[in-house]
């Protein structure tokens with residue numbers, strides 16, 4: 001086919017047109033400088049020269065990248081909204097003086113997460129948040145916890161480690177493998193080791209290319225990575241073994257679409273009859289393969305149908321352990337009328353900020369499906385006459401979750 005060939009050609013061309021990456025660079029970019037006494041005046045100056053050159057290269061501007069600087073103590077030297085040209089950022093960088101003290105990167109990352117990327121200081125919802133941490137050697141505090149929280153808020157953490165620990169120095173570290181524990185992903189893209197201070201300049205181009213490659217800034221919050229999703233699965237006798245497999249396939253197919261990890265989307269599942277059972281909790285399986293396996297292993301229970309109690313149970317067992325930065329999504333799948341009231345339990349979870357979807361099959365009751373679903377019902381409540389048609393709602397539910405996410409202010 002002619003059309004197909006043409007597409008492939010364009011794709012290959014696009015991959016090599018590098019300037020494209022830089023001119024489309026709309027990011028909120030923060031640098032954490034190492035201002036500890038141990039680095040000395042000369043290296044501090046090299047750091048400033050590095051930042052000035054980055055500012056020059058990325059072409060700072062309100063339609064493109066905005067750039068700010070934090071010095072390790074932590075203190076904001078340049079907020080994101082302070083300057084809207086490379087020249088002004090460079091001039092401000094030049095005026096920064098060394099703070100001294102220790103290199104408390106964990107503490108600084110907490111500060112950046114809580115205070116630096118705020119709307120008041122210039123954080124733009126439409127631009128990915130990036131923080132580049134410059135460290136001389138290694139941090140003097142632990143970074144793991146603060147980094148995890150920052151990633152959960154959608155911050156893409158890069159590390160530029162200058163003269164990092166060699167084999168003989170590793171016993172001095174406060175925290176082993178601190179780079180891996182901190183960066184957005186451990187695939188090498190987010191870490192740039194520099195062997196000597198005098199080589200720091202050479203890191204400008206590769207770093208700018210990476211921070212501007214917005215498609216690869218996977219820690220930004222998206223509809224696919226920022227959720228805690230609870231499946232509430234009807235295991236009543238009317239479902240039957242074969243159909244129950246189909247329901248699990250549906251759960252797996254929906255799950256497959258999300259990015260799964262402890263800092264991305266987490267999935268939990270409850271099965272219910274008259275009673276309720278926690279199949280697995282949020283974060284119990286933190287990679288997709290294990291999660292899909294766990295879904296496959298859910299055993300069909302068989303019994304009555306108390307959907308109301310199951311919703312309350314999901315709130316207590318799952319959503320009470322949800323993280324503040326996650327969107328709470330509940331997907332209830334049922335094939336019949338509940339023996340108990342669903343209205344009050346549904347209202348209670350809606351009030352807790354849970355976005356509820358109801359998926360009814362065969363004998364499910366329309367009024368109950370609507371009570372369960374978040375308003376507008378039409379977008380959160382689906383009905384299929386038979387289990388074999390469930391698959392049709394996989395793309396629908398993903399599409400709705402993403403549409404809703406994208407229509408809300410970010411960060």
Ligand SMILES: *[C@@H]1O[C@H](CO)[C@@H](O)[C@H](O)[C@H]1NC(C)=O
Nearest residue numbers: 246249250253390391392394
């Ligand atoms: C799940 O996905 C598989 C593979 O695409 C498909 O064959 C199956 O029909 C889907 N089932 C459901 C219930 O979504």
